[in-house]
Amino acid sequence: MNTVTLTVKKQPELYLECENVNTDAFAGKKAADIAKLGAYQGKEILTLGDFFTITGEAGATAADTKIIVNGDCTKMKYLGAKMTGGEMIVNYACDMYTGSWMKGGKLTVNGDVHSFCGLALAGGEFTINGNAGNYLGAAYRGDWRGMSGGVLRVKGNAGSDVASFMIGGEMIIEGDVDIHLGTHMEGGKIILKGNANRRVGGQLVKGEIYVFGKINVMMPGYKPVGEKEMEVDGTKATFVDYLGDLGERHPKRKGETVYGHLYMKK
Amino acid sequence: MSEYIIKNGHVFDPTQGIKGDKKDIAVKDGKIVDKVGSSAKVIDAAGKTVMAGALEVHAHVAGPKVNAGRWYRPEDKHFDSHKKPGITRIEGGKSIPTVFKTGYEYARLGFTFAMEAAMPPLYARHVHEEIHDTPIIDEAALPVFGNNWFILEYLKNHEVENTAAYIAWILRQTKGYGVKCVNPGGTEAWAWGLNCLTIHDPVPYFEITPAEIIKGLIEANEYLGLPHSMHLHQNDLGNPGNYKTTIDSLKLAEGIKATNNFGREQVLHSTHLQFHAYKGTNWGDFESGAKEVMDYVNKQKNLTIDTGNVTLDETTTMTADGPFEHHLHGLNHLKWFNVDVELETAAGIVPFIYDPNNAVFASQWAVGLEIALYAKDPMRCFITTDHPNAGPFTRYPRVYSWLMSKKVRDERLNSFKKADKVISATNLANMDREISLYELAAMTRAGPAKCLGLSKDYGGLKPGMNADIAIYNINPDKFPSSGPEIEKAFANVAYLFKSGKICVEGGKVVDMGHKETFWVDAKVKENKQVMHDVREKFLRYYSVNEANYPVPESYAPHQHIISVDATKA
Numbered sequence: 001m002n003t004v005t006l007t008v009k010k011q012p013e014l015y016l017e018c019e020n021v022n023t024d025a026f027a028g029k030k031a032a033d034i035a036k037l038g039a040y041q042g043k044e045i046l047t048l049g050d051f052f053t054i055t056g057e058a059g060a061t062a063a064d065t066k067i068i069v070n071g072d073c074t075k076m077k078y079l080g081a082k083m084t085g086g087e088m089i090v091n092y093a094c095d096m097y098t099g100s101w102m103k104g105g106k107l108t109v110n111g112d113v114h115s116f117c118g119l120a121l122a123g124g125e126f127t128i129n130g131n132a133g134n135y136l137g138a139a140y141r142g143d144w145r146g147m148s149g150g151v152l153r154v155k156g157n158a159g160s161d162v163a164s165f166m167i168g169g170e171m172i173i174e175g176d177v178d179i180h181l182g183t184h185m186e187g188g189k190i191i192l193k194g195n196a197n198r199r200v201g202g203q204l205v206k207g208e209i210y211v212f213g214k215i216n217v218m219m220p221g222y223k224p225v226g227e228k229e230m231e232v233d234g235t236k237a238t239f240v241d242y243l244g245d246l247g248e249r250h251p252k253r254k255g256e257t258v259y260g261h262l263y264m265k266k
Numbered sequence: 267m268s269e270y271i272i273k274n275g276h277v278f279d280p281t282q283g284i285k286g287d288k289k290d291i292a293v294k295d296g297k298i299v300d301k302v303g304s305s306a307k308v309i310d311a312a313g314k315t316v317m318a319g320a321l322e323v324h325a326h327v328a329g330p331k332v333n334a335g336r337w338y339r340p341e342d343k344h345f346d347s348h349k350k351p352g353i354t355r356i357e358g359g360k361s362i363p364t365v366f367k368t369g370y371e372y373a374r375l376g377f378t379f380a381m382e383a384a385m386p387p388l389y390a391r392h393v394h395e396e397i398h399d400t401p402i403i404d405e406a407a408l409p410v411f412g413n414n415w416f417i418l419e420y421l422k423n424h425e426v427e428n429t430a431a432y433i434a435w436i437l438r439q440t441k442g443y444g445v446k447c448v449n450p451g452g453t454e455a456w457a458w459g460l461n462c463l464t465i466h467d468p469v470p471y472f473e474i475t476p477a478e479i480i481k482g483l484i485e486a487n488e489y490l491g492l493p494h495s496m497h498l499h500q501n502d503l504g505n506p507g508n509y510k511t512t513i514d515s516l517k518l519a520e521g522i523k524a525t526n527n528f529g530r531e532q533v534l535h536s537t538h539l540q541f542h543a544y545k546g547t548n549w550g551d552f553e554s555g556a557k558e559v560m561d562y563v564n565k566q567k568n569l570t571i572d573t574g575n576v577t578l579d580e581t582t583t584m585t586a587d588g589p590f591e592h593h594l595h596g597l598n599h600l601k602w603f604n605v606d607v608e609l610e611t612a613a614g615i616v617p618f619i620y621d622p623n624n625a626v627f628a629s630q631w632a633v634g635l636e637i638a639l640y641a642k643d644p645m646r647c648f649i650t651t652d653h654p655n656a657g658p659f660t661r662y663p664r665v666y667s668w669l670m671s672k673k674v675r676d677e678r679l680n681s682f683k684k685a686d687k688v689i690s691a692t693n694l695a696n697m698d699r700e701i702s703l704y705e706l707a708a709m710t711r712a713g714p715a716k717c718l719g720l721s722k723d724y725g726g727l728k729p730g731m732n733a734d735i736a737i738y739n740i741n742p743d744k745f746p747s748s749g750p751e752i753e754k755a756f757a758n759v760a761y762l763f764k765s766g767k768i769c770v771e772g773g774k775v776v777d778m779g780h781k782e783t784f785w786v787d788a789k790v791k792e793n794k795q796v797m798h799d800v801r802e803k804f805l806r807y808y809s810v811n812e813a814n815y816p817v818p819e820s821y822a823p824h825q826h827i828i829s830v831d832a833t834k835a
Contacts, residue, residue, distance in 0.1 A: 043349040043356075143341035144600055144617075249599070 008071025023062035023086030131156035139165035239263035275311025281726030296766035319378025319734030321714035328396035369401035376736030382407035390440035406784035412447030421482035431793035444494035493719025509555030528719030538574025540634035560640035575634035577657025588612035632692035644708035663756035733766035
């Protein structure tokens with residue numbers, strides 16, 4: 001696996017749209033070619049070389065490529081977005097759309113991410129070793145196709161509207177979340193190790209949400225139906241099983257209505 | 267203005283019967299002329315196809331419903347919204363493009379005129395704001411009448427003269443072009459949670475039937491002698507078994523003759539016929555009814571139709587047929603937008619994915635193509651996608667490729683996941699017809715121009731007509747054989763002239779032209795009854811004051827008014 005290292009040398013005046021900073025865009029390119037890749041700042045198209053010092057070279061394919069990004073990325077959007085393979089490590093906080101529409105590979109951010117990161121994640125592993133903003137792993141604004149695969153892990157807290165419209169995959173939030181977790185969910189699994197504020201699983205059709213901490217105010221559409229002993233992300237515990245959201249439509253399979261589950265750790 | 271001479275192109279012009287002969291076209295002062303001086307700029311069109319600019323007869327491209335689609339579907343324009351080099355602005359959106367993209371894309375496809383198919387009179391200002399901002403192409407808009415309280419009350423007593431006077435008043439207030447009628451009675455019934463699925467279902471409260479509304483509007487339209495005929499979106503859209511209602515509605519035009527000074531021969535334009543040509547009783551035994559419907563259309567000379575071809579894309583459905591959109595939302599559970607427009611109409615919006623793996627959507631695709639292929643008179647059948655309902659208009663090149671090449675359409679048909687089911691439910695597999703370039707010119711140029719009453723200036727290349735000319739990189743002697751090649755050739759004109767100016771060159775927009783907004787000013791005898799009713803309705807029901815209702819001239823600064831005198835009718 002070949003490694004490309006990007007070091008921020010100049011801060012963008014506005015925000016820099018790094019749609020070309022991912023293993024797929026870099027694959028098969030040398031440092032000089034990568035420096036020529038375009039990056040929008042507002043309506044201007046500039047190059048990655050204008051903002052980063054680039055060393056090393058990429059592998060022949062995305063899967064053979066590793067990218068390390070150093071320096072302040074708080075004004076960089078779309079880092080690692082749409083990548084399909086390989087590895088990428090960002091050693092600083094970064095802005096919106098980081099790791100969105102990922103299909104494969106491994107992306108690690110050693111810092112916080114802003115809102116709208118990991119949108120519609122379809123595959124791969126996305127790990128955030130800091131906090132995340134709102135709409136983490138949700139569908140893009142307006143869209144109804146949210147996270148469908150892969151694993152998204154946040155070591156810190158996340159904001160509101162996390163995992164909206166989730167249809168598959170797994171999300172682990174080790175800290176707390178604000179309101180609207182898993183709204184409109186229709187599949188997949190959310191593990192929340194901390195607490196949630198309100199409206200967990202609103203209009204949830206299918207899928208599972210595990211909550212280790214407390215929910216400030218529970219949704220009225222959830223009904224407890226029993227208890228279960230389970231191992232969830234390495235923790236063995238007893239969970240209370242709630243069916244829901246009873247106010248939402250639910251599909252039928254083999255004559256039986258399929259509900260979503262909210263498991264609350266006892 | 268500069269002079270041009272387009273040399274050695276293969277010209278297709280049904281208005282003069284020119285079928286691909288090599289002919290030079292001269293352009294001067296925005297018009298096509300017999301000859302130009304020796305200093306005229308020469309455009310070499312050797313090995314290329316030359317046609318008049320195309321006309322869009324039915325699309326939803328401007329106004330509150332289109333814009334609601336834009337703001338509630340940010341996901342439609344998220345990717346590909348960067349500024350590109352050149353004089354164009356950012357082009358966002360796929361199924362509901364921005365006004366700028368709408369103008370550029372039509373121009374790149376070779377269009378020079380587009381009809382906005384449904385203007386709610388109350389929100390006409392918004393429609394005109396968007397039309398004004400759409401570059402290059404000329405446009406007009408059809409106000410909707412089929413569920414308007416005035417119309418329902420007048421036609422209940424068959425008061426054609428009052429209906430006509432009210433239509434003339436609305437056209438002037440809204441700067442509208444003609445009479446659109448969407449799901450007659452059904453949209454008003456929707457306010458009661460009901461619908462009108464046949465032409466004999468009574469409208470609640472008003473006690474009138476869709477049949478009376480359709481016939482009355484046709485008669486009022488001919489009373490006024492408007493350039494375009496009554497433009498109908500029929501009842502029971504998109505439901506299996508609806509072809510009977512479709513033929514019943516078309517029969518209402520029997521015996522009515524076109525009365526106008528614009529060369530228009532039809533009295534009824536039935537739009538997006540694909541959605542109205544289904545047999546069967548449910549989606550399981552659904553079959554194509556295209557043959558039955560087109561057999562009727564072919565023998566009735568006073569009808570025109572457009573196809574409404576499904577393009578098998580993700581798109582956004584939007585119509586004044588409120589109950590239908592609620593029905594769609596129940597099918598796909600995607601976000602539903604619904605609005606009621608006071609005394610006039612309503613609208614609904616639902617995103618829709620015509621998945622080719624689904625036998626129903628694939629069959630709808632086939633029905634749309636059958637409609638065009640069964641049409642005996644290409645001057646009365648026009649190609650549309652009911653943009654964006656059956657697909658975005660930017661897919662016209664692909665629709666053309668399916669119509670013009672049996673090979674291309676059979677490849678698509680046979681590669682459907684449920685091809686067997688589609689083939690048995692439709693007739694498309696047995697159809698060998700391939701639409702020629704000459705027929706295409708009739709279906710997209712001369713035909714729509716005549717249908718809209720614009721044949722004096724549009725749709726042909728006769729001296730005296732507008733110099734609206736599309737030149738395609740297509741050599742008719744070596745017509746491309748693969749789908750992608752046909753698509754590429756139609757998607758990007760080599761040149762587009764709009765009123766004598768080159769606006770697109772090599773697929774790139776190079777000039778924003780000087781677009782005009784068309785509307786019809788119909789003069790009628792003073793009608794005290796109608797003016798009294800208008801005053802009363804504004805006082806009692808409307809949320810706006812009568813004085814704030816009209817569209818001021820500043821909203822359509824480049825207006826082109828077509829005057830009609832109906833005072834002696």
